[in-house]
Each structure stands twice: as structure tokens, then as C-alpha cells.
Amino acid sequence: MLVGIIGKTNVGKSTFFSAATMLNVPIGNYPFTTINPNVGIGYFRTKCVCREFGVKDNPTTSICIDGVRLIPVKLMDVAGLVPGASSGRGLGNKFLDDLRQADALIHVVDAAGSTDVEGRPVTPGSHDPLEDIQFVENELDLWLQDIIKSDWQRICKVCDSSFDNGVAQLQQKLSGLSIARAHILKAIEDCGLINKKFSSWTDSSLIMFVRRLRELSKPIVIAANKIDLFPAPLNYEKIKSTGRTCFPCSAEAELVLRRASEKKLIEYIPGDPDFKIISSNLNEQQKKALEVIRDRVLKKWGSTGVQEIINFIFKDILHLITVYPVEDERSLSDKEGNVLPEAYLIKSGSTAKDLAYKIHSDLGDGFLYAIDVKRGIRIGAEHILSDGDVIKIVSTKARG
Ligand SMILES: Nc1nc2c(ncn2[C@@H]2O[C@H](COP(=O)(O)OP(=O)(O)O)[C@@H](O)[C@H]2O)c(=O)[nH]1
Ligand SMILES: [Mg+2]
Known part of the structure; x- marks a missing residue:
């Protein structure tokens, strides 16, 4: 599954992409091998089952921070769109080529109306973002x-x-x-x-x-970006009233928070409703900038919106659930002893056998039964998995 970030120029697409794909925790095994330059790894955030089991996990292909599991997902920064792109204007062709592979789209909109239809800066409030939404959908x-x-x-x-x-x-x-x-x-x-x-x-x-x-094939979620600037909140309400799926967002705030967290100045997990200052090395200017983000964005909207949008797309639009395959149901580990090593995002409605195939075709071919580890029961091939399931596959053939 690949999610494209689209919109006209200067709305904050690249800021959104940078923020969403930046994380201060190194991750060893990316599950995606070939990645285009404009495709990056973002993260789906979910409550990790480690707390439920009371274990300390050490994931290999995802990340767990304080009981929050961050699972890699693919995001693409699509070239900026101008009216007439479909007939070749601007980077029209590049834009449309990129779009082919996308399963869903995040349409970043300058909700403050501080850029005109071509993306040139104008006084906030002087451009109607609904016009941008219509022209992009039309293209x-x-x-x-x-x-x-x-x-x-x-x-x-x-x-x-x-x-x-x-x-x-x-x-x-x-x-x-x-x-x-x-x-x-x-x-x-x-x-x-x-x-x-x-x-x-x-x-x-x-x-x-x-x-x-x-x-249906390229569903769009709108990021009402620059929500920290007036009159973005008014335009956000206006966009919502058209029936479109829309979230308030400040990509810049998210980028600042992730950078501050990377430098160990603050404690902040992507999607958190607040942050904690943990360093005494912050200067007055930095403190002030963080306070502004807290007041104008976090307190008012509950988060910066970046993580919320990604989560909404993968969970509510693409209907993915999280399952944790393990090889040993007692220690919840793989052969190397890594506890809760993997978290898979799979289509809601997938069966135990679907999961086996997703892990490895051999596991699927030799599928005998599976164990639902949370409930301690055997399940059959056609058993439909639930979000948060921990599953051991028993197969006549070993993985890989
Ligand atoms: N106030 C404010 N400015 C933002 C926000 N996100 C991005 N910007 C600014 O908008 C401008 C364009 O951002 P950029 O990501 O390059 O836009 P792109 O052309 O759509 O990729 C930059 O000056 C950003 O700093 C935001 O949430 N709030
Ligand atoms: Mg850009």
C-alpha cells in the first residue's frame, strides 16, 4: 500500500513528508527494499500488545516506544500540481505518473489561504482553499x-x-x-x-x-494545513461542511517537534497530544517556539494532525489491522529470541492462512493450523483475524 501526498505548490507537502518520515529511533530491517527517491517510510501508530502481555519487546521491523508501536508504511511526496496539469502544464506528467501507484491520497491544503492558486504567497485569508480542492479533484x-x-x-x-x-x-x-x-x-x-x-x-x-x-480507487483525506495561521480554523470548518474528510494539521509544528525530540530536547512520540521538555539547553527562542506550538496547535486541536491523518488513512480508509506473528507462543518470540519481533498491517477480514502466505509462501502452502496466543486457542485456516492478534502459524514447511 502506498499513500501519495498531493496538492499545489507551497502548501506544505514536503514539510508534511519530512515530518512524517523522520524518526529519531534507528530501525534495522526496512520491510521495503527498493524505494524511489520521493518515497519514504512513515509510521502507523498503534497501541503495542507488549503492555497487555507485560513483556519487554525488541521489534526488528517496527519500533516500540513506551508501549506505542510504530509500523513502517510507504508515503510518496508527489510533485506540485497546477491547474491544467492533466493537459501537461507544470510538472503535470510527472505528477500523474507518480499517482498511478497510489492507493490513497493525502491532499495537503493551505487552509490559511496564504498562497494563490499557483502557489504564490499572498496575505493569509485572501485565497479560498476550497478552490484548490476543486481544481485538484478536477485535474x-x-x-x-x-x-x-x-x-x-x-x-x-x-x-x-x-x-x-x-x-x-x-x-x-x-x-x-x-x-x-x-x-x-x-x-x-x-x-x-x-x-x-x-x-x-x-x-x-x-x-x-x-x-x-x-x-473509490484513490480516496482522499484532506490535511487542512497551516492550522496555526488565521483564518485556517474557519476554512477548516468550511471544508468539513462540504462533507469531505478533513483534519486540522500543522506539518511545520510536527517537524519542529520531531527535530526537537531527535536532539533530545523534548520527549515526544509522533501523534502525542503534548511534549515534555527534558533538556536544560533550550534557549529562550526555542522555548517560545515550542510554547506557541503547544498553545496554537496541540492544546487547540489535540495533536499536530500529521500522525492522525496517516493513521486514519491506513485504518479507516484502507482498512488495515495489526497482527503480531510469533514463532514461539510461550516466549512470544522468533527463533533469535526477539520478543514480538514483527507487526504486520493486513487487510481487515484476512484469515489465518492469508497471514501465513503474507509471511512466506511456504508457510501458507504447508498451513496446518494457527494459535491465537492471546486466547490460547487453536484456529483454522479460515479463521478471520482481529486487530491486535498475536498469532503462531503451524505449518508442515518452515519459513523461508
Ligand atoms: N505556518 C505554517 N507554515 C507551514 C506549515 N507547513 C508548511 N509551512 C510552510 O509553507 C512553506 C511551503 O512548504 P513546503 O513543504 O515546501 O511546500 P510544498 O511546496 O507543498 O512542498 C514553507 O515556508 C513552510 O515552512 C504549517 O503547518 N504552518
Ligand atoms: Mg515540495
């Missing part, structure tokens, strides 16, 4: 429309022999875009086009279908 729709329209006649011909063939053709056409058959079928259903010959779709039904397909 995405035009981009997807162009891709589909370029092959529409042929798809219509194939489809006229059978509706299923048409869907299969569309799926093939869109396979490189992280768009699944389920997205296509749901969009067709939502637009009332089920079993209607593709060649009979009007232009407006096609546009409606594309928009719905984009909403």
Missing part, C-alpha cells in the same frame, strides 16, 4: 478520463458481446493504476450502470463513472 478526474477515453471505442466493441468482457477490458486498461476490479464494479453499480452496454453510456454517465472510480 485527477480529467487525467483518469483521458486514460479511459483513449481506448473507449475498443472497450465498447468488446463489451457489446458481454458486460463481463467489458469490465475485464477496463480492468486490464487500468491495471497499472492501482485500480482493482472491485473498484470498477462498485463505481458501475453506484452510477446505476450495471449490465448497461458500455456503448449506450452517455458522456455524462462516463464522467460520473470516472469521478466515482477515482473516489
Whole structure:
């Protein structure tokens, strides 16, 4: 799963990306091997099961700080978008190429209205961020429309022999875009086009279908950024009232807090509602900056929003749950004795056997049964896993 960070220029995309991908704890084994320059590791935050078991864990592919488990996830800083990008303006093509692989999007918006539609600085409050939201959504729709329209006649011909063939053709056409058959079928259903010959779709039904397909396959969460600047709180309310999913956010505050924590000036875990000063080396200016963040952002909104947005995307939009595979159910460890070594993010609804396959295909092929360690019971291949489960897989074949 890959989440893209999109928006026009100067809204705080790179600040968001830097903040989200920065952590002061070194992590040994990244689960992702090849990473593009604009793809970084962010973290999903969840309550670790170590406290429940009363054990001291030493994770290998994620991080545990004071009972908070931080699990690596992939984030992508997408090139800035300008109106007309879908027809090649600005870095349009680069932007749209990046977008292909994304499963969901964080749309960073300058909620303070302190940048115009091209991203040039203006007096806060003089630009309406809703305009940016509309133009970005519109560019995405035009981009997807162009891709589909370029092959529409042929798809219509194939489809006229059978509706299923048409869907299969569309799926093939869109396979490189992280768009699944389920997205296509749901969009067709939502637009009332089920079993209607593709060649009979009007232009407006096609546009409606594309928009719905984009909403389903690249769902967007809006980061109402620069919430520390007036009148961002008013614009945040305005965006929310349109029914869009939107969170107040200060990417800059998050970056300052993570940097201060890296320098051991403060204690702060990403997503915390507050921080604690732990160093006497802070100068007056630094103290003041931190106080401003506490007053304008943390006290008012409960957090900087960066971690909350990432968590919302992976949990509530992409429907992932956390499970902890172990090899020894008594010590909760792997073969090397690492306690609660791994935390996997898997699709809600996954079974014990799905997890086995995710760990290693051999484990899946030789699957016998699994042990739900928390409840101390055996579970079968089709048993659906729950968030926070600790699971031992018993298989005729060893892992790897
Ligand atoms: N006040 C305020 N400024 C921010 C915030 N986030 C980013 N900025 C500023 O906005 C400007 C553009 O940020 P940048 O991340 O480079 O934007 P990008 O072009 O969208 O990648 C920089 O001057 C940042 O310091 C925020 O939360 N509050
Ligand atoms: Mg940038």
C-alpha cells in the first residue's frame, strides 16, 4: 500500500513528508527494499500488545516506544500540481505518473489561504482553499478520463458481446493504476450502470463513472494545513461542511517537534497530544517556539494532525489491522529470541492462512493450523483475524 501526498505548490507537502518520515529511533530491517527517491517510510501508530502481555519487546521491523508501536508504511511526496496539469502544464506528467501507484491520497491544503492558486504567497485569508480542492479533484478526474477515453471505442466493441468482457477490458486498461476490479464494479453499480452496454453510456454517465472510480480507487483525506495561521480554523470548518474528510494539521509544528525530540530536547512520540521538555539547553527562542506550538496547535486541536491523518488513512480508509506473528507462543518470540519481533498491517477480514502466505509462501502452502496466543486457542485456516492478534502459524514447511 502506498499513500501519495498531493496538492499545489507551497502548501506544505514536503514539510508534511519530512515530518512524517523522520524518526529519531534507528530501525534495522526496512520491510521495503527498493524505494524511489520521493518515497519514504512513515509510521502507523498503534497501541503495542507488549503492555497487555507485560513483556519487554525488541521489534526488528517496527519500533516500540513506551508501549506505542510504530509500523513502517510507504508515503510518496508527489510533485506540485497546477491547474491544467492533466493537459501537461507544470510538472503535470510527472505528477500523474507518480499517482498511478497510489492507493490513497493525502491532499495537503493551505487552509490559511496564504498562497494563490499557483502557489504564490499572498496575505493569509485572501485565497479560498476550497478552490484548490476543486481544481485538484478536477485535474485527477480529467487525467483518469483521458486514460479511459483513449481506448473507449475498443472497450465498447468488446463489451457489446458481454458486460463481463467489458469490465475485464477496463480492468486490464487500468491495471497499472492501482485500480482493482472491485473498484470498477462498485463505481458501475453506484452510477446505476450495471449490465448497461458500455456503448449506450452517455458522456455524462462516463464522467460520473470516472469521478466515482477515482473516489473509490484513490480516496482522499484532506490535511487542512497551516492550522496555526488565521483564518485556517474557519476554512477548516468550511471544508468539513462540504462533507469531505478533513483534519486540522500543522506539518511545520510536527517537524519542529520531531527535530526537537531527535536532539533530545523534548520527549515526544509522533501523534502525542503534548511534549515534555527534558533538556536544560533550550534557549529562550526555542522555548517560545515550542510554547506557541503547544498553545496554537496541540492544546487547540489535540495533536499536530500529521500522525492522525496517516493513521486514519491506513485504518479507516484502507482498512488495515495489526497482527503480531510469533514463532514461539510461550516466549512470544522468533527463533533469535526477539520478543514480538514483527507487526504486520493486513487487510481487515484476512484469515489465518492469508497471514501465513503474507509471511512466506511456504508457510501458507504447508498451513496446518494457527494459535491465537492471546486466547490460547487453536484456529483454522479460515479463521478471520482481529486487530491486535498475536498469532503462531503451524505449518508442515518452515519459513523461508
Ligand atoms: N505556518 C505554517 N507554515 C507551514 C506549515 N507547513 C508548511 N509551512 C510552510 O509553507 C512553506 C511551503 O512548504 P513546503 O513543504 O515546501 O511546500 P510544498 O511546496 O507543498 O512542498 C514553507 O515556508 C513552510 O515552512 C504549517 O503547518 N504552518
Ligand atoms: Mg515540495
